[in-house]
Amino acid sequence: MSEYLIRGAALLGDAPTDLLLAGGTIAAVGTAAAREASGDARVVDADGLVALPGLVDLHTHLREPGREDTETVASGTRAAAAGGFTAVHAMANTQPVADTAGVVEQVWHLGREAGWADVRPVGAVTVGLAGTQLAELGAMATSRAGVRVFSDDGHCVADPVLMRRALEYVKAFDGVIAQHAQEPRLTEGAQMNEGVVSAELGLTGWPAVAEEAIIARDVLLAEHVGSRLHVCHVSTAGSVEIIRWAKSRGIDVTAEVTPHHLLLTDDLARTYDPRYKVNPPLRTAEDVAALREALADGTIDIVATDHAPHAVEDKDCEWGAAAFGMTGLETALPVVLETMVATGAMTLADVAQVLSVRPARIGRVGDHGRPLAAGEPASITLVDPAARVEVDPTRQATASGNTPFRGRTLPGRVMATFLRGRATVLDGHPVDPARGGEHA
Secondary structure: OEEEEEEEEEEOOOOOOEEEEOOEEEEEEEEHHHHOOOOOEEEEEOOOOOEEEEEEEEEEOOOOOOOOOOOOOHHHHHHHOOEEEEEEEOOOOOOOOOOOHHHHHHHHHHHHHHHOOOOEEEEEHHHHHHHEEOOOOOHHOOOOOOEEOOOOOOOOOOOOHHHHHHHHHHHHHHOOOOOOOOHHHHOOOOOOEEOHHHHOOOEEOOOOHHHHHHHHHHHHHHHOOOOEEOOOOOOOHHHHHHHHHHHHOOOOEEEEOHHHHHHHHHHHHHHHHHHOOOOOOOOOHHHHHHHHHHHHHHOEEEEEOEEOOOOOOHHHOOHHOOOEEEOOOOHHHHHHHHHOOOOOOHHHHHHHHHHHHEEEHOOOOOOOOOOOOOOOOOOOOEEEEEEEOOEEEEEOOOOOOOOOOOEEEEEEEEEEEEEEOEEEOOEEEEHHHOOOOOOO
16 A cells, blocks of 8 residues: 655644554654654645645435436446545436345445445435335445435435434434435425526426425424434525424434535526536525524535436526436535635635535544544545635536536635545645556
C-alpha cells in the first residue's frame, strides 16, 4: 500500500499541518508526520488546501443493476471520488429492485470491485417498491452488505400500517427507515411546485402539504414505536417546522437537504428545461431560505446529493415527458461552499459535519466520517476552496450529463481523495484503482 506525506493541509480550515498516510490509516499528524515518513513516501503539496474527512453520501442512485445505460456502480463511484466522497449509499430502485439479500450483496460486491468508494446498499422497504408487503429487511441486514438504511425512495411508503411495521422491524438491528415523503394522491400528475409559477405556466402543481403531511404522520409513528426515522430530500419551509417540532419532543428523526434545493428555485421551470425537473420539485425562494437556516442550525442534519443520472433521451425532450432527477455527486461540495460557507452561515468544520460525520453516523458507517487524527482510517478529501470552476457535464466522471448547474461557476475543487490511504483522486484527476494509481 502506498504511503503519502501530505504537507501543509489546513485541517477543517484551521492552521496548516502535515499528515502521514500509511497502512490505510493516518499514521501521524504534525511534525511527527515528516519524521516518521519513509523514503518512499509520495509527497502531496497541500499548500492552500483544506483537509476534510472523506465525504459520505446517504442518497445516491447508481442505477446498476438494470439501467447501466445511465450509470454503473463503477462510473457513479468514480464520480463520487471526483466529488470528494469515500462512501455512498446506493438507493434500491434498481432493476431488479434491491429488496433481497442477493441484490444488495451484488451491489455491494460491484462497489468493492470498482474500488473508487465504499458502496453501502440501501434496501427497499417493500417488495418491488410496490408499497404492499415488507421486503426481506432482516435478511438484508444480516447479509454481507450489512444494510442499515431502508428506503423506497422514488415512492412513498404511504400505508401507515406498513410504515409502522417497518419502523418496528428495523429496531432489531439498529436500522433506519429513510422516507420519501410524498402523499401520492396529492401529487397525481404533478410536474412542479404548486404556486404562482405553476399557475402562470399551466403545469399541474405539487403542493407543499403533500410532503409535510407524510412527515407529520411519520414523526408521530416513530415516536410511538421508538424507532429511527430519516426524512429524505426535505424541500419546504413547512417540513422544516415539523422536523424542528419533532426534535424538540425528543423524537429520533434526522433529515437531509439536497444541494439543488439549497440553491435553485421553481422560477427555473419558466425555461421549460427538463434539467430542472426533479422530485421533490424545486420550491420558492422562501423555502430555500428556510432550508439554509435549518441546515445551519441543525434542524436539517445533513446534505445528501440524491444523485439521479438519466439517459439523454429521458431529459432531451419536452418537460411533461421528461424524467425527474439531477446528477449531484461532483457538485455537492461546491454548492454547499457557495450557499452556506460563502454566505457565512457555516464554517468548513460545519461542512465536515453535514457532508461526512453525520451521514456516516446515520448510516452506521463506522469507519467513515472519523476525526483527522493519528490512528484513524485515512479516508480524506483535500479541497481548494479558493478555486472557481465552471460546471461542464462533458468533463464530469458520471456517465450522465443531466446536471442543473451546467454553465455555473462554483467555488471549490477537489484536488485529492484518499480511501483508507489509497488515492482515488490526485492533482484534481481520478486515479484508476484498476491501473495501479495511474490517472484515469
